[in-house]
Amino acid sequence: MTDEKLYEKLTVIFQEVFDNDDVIPVPEMVAGDVDEWDSLSNIRLFVAIEQEFKVRFSNAEIVNFKSVGQFIIALKSKLGLS
Amino acid sequence: MSGVSAIDNINVGDEFTNSFHVTLDDQNAFADVSGDRNPLHLNETFARSKGFDGAVVYGALVVAKLSKIIGEEIPGQNGIWNNVTMNFNQPVFVNEAVEIRAVVDHISPGTGAVILKLAVYCEDQKRMSGKAMVMFFDQAGDAA
Numbered sequence: 001m002t003d004e005k006l007y008e009k010l011t012v013i014f015q016e017v018f019d020n021d022d023v024i025p026v027p028e029m030v031a032g033d034v035d036e037w038d039s040l041s042n043i044r045l046f047v048a049i050e051q052e053f054k055v056r057f058s059n060a061e062i063v064n065f066k067s068v069g070q071f072i073i074a075l076k077s078k079l080g081l082s
Numbered sequence: 083m084s085g086v087s088a089i090d091n092i093n094v095g096d097e098f099t100n101s102f103h104v105t106l107d108d109q110n111a112f113a114d115v116s117g118d119r120n121p122l123h124l125n126e127t128f129a130r131s132k133g134f135d136g137a138v139v140y141g142a143l144v145v146a147k148l149s150k151i152i153g154e155e156i157p158g159q160n161g162i163w164n165n166v167t168m169n170f171n172q173p174v175f176v177n178e179a180v181e182i183r184a185v186v187d188h189i190s191p192g193t194g195a196v197i198l199k200l201a202v203y204c205e206d207q208k209r210m211s212g213k214a215m216v217m218f219f220d221q222a223g224d225a226a
Contacts (some may be wrong), residue, residue, distance in 0.1 A: 043193040057192040
């Protein structure tokens with residue numbers, strides 16, 4: 001999977017979870033950048049990503065992600081893309 | 083009644099059901115609670131005049147019956163119900179035998195969330211479909 005395809009899929013998920021078509025995930029994005037990004041939507045985000053990419057994240061991984069970029073590095077690793 | 087004790091004790095494909103039928107008394111009670119007195123739900127003659135086979139069960143009343151599965155079985159007292167979507171594809175009628183089936187579709191140990199795939203059947207005919215997300219409390223008693 002190319003980076004372009006990965007971001008394309010993530011954009012669909014982010015926009016659906018946050019119900020906001022203006023949200024475009026980029027590496028430097030943090031939760032505070034999105035008004036709708038609260039603890040519950042964070043759970044919905046990870047559940048949606050797990051379902052889309054058939055991966056699992058541990059609680060320790062989730063709480064340690066500080067940016068979308070960090071998360072994408074981990075996702076690509078799980079997908080064997082790194 | 084306590085429900086599944088922990089997220090580790092469920093598997094994808096596990097099924098939970100609630101079978102029931104809705105009476106006109108149930109409909110009137112729901113009308114009292116909701117304030118929705120649309121005769122489509124309360125008056126069989128009116129409903130038939132609109133082309134239905136009987137008084138149409140409130141969709142939200144069927145969703146309320148899902149609450150028994152989530153509140154008492156998965157996750158029961160060990161978690162909370164986060165969201166639900168339900169498509170009312172075909173009407174359910176008063177006094178029909180109804181079964182809600184909730185099947186575990188996705189387990190996310192990292193978040194404590196479980197996705198349930200929902201289907202509402204009258205005999206073998208699927209009338210409604212949807213999804214719900216529930217979340218188990220962690221060992222400390224907080225939402226995971």
